[in-house]
Amino acid sequence: FVVEGVGPQGGPETLILEEVDGRTKVTSIGHMGSPEVIEEALATGMVGGAIETWDRLEALLAEG
Secondary structure (H helix, E strand, C coil), X not given: CXXXXXXXXXXXXXXXXXXXXXXXXXXXXXXXXXXXXXXXXXXXXXXXXXXXXXXXXXHHHHHC
């Protein structure tokens, strides 16, 4: 993905899907490359966007 003002970021991402008590647990692991890159990305407000993305997915799944 591209972080505005920082440029292309990120590396391999892993999604793990597990069944837990009849529900699906999603674990997302992303590699950013270095602590400095993580700090720069976090400074852009990406946490709010990430939370919004997961909330939207949850809402879509609840509709189905």
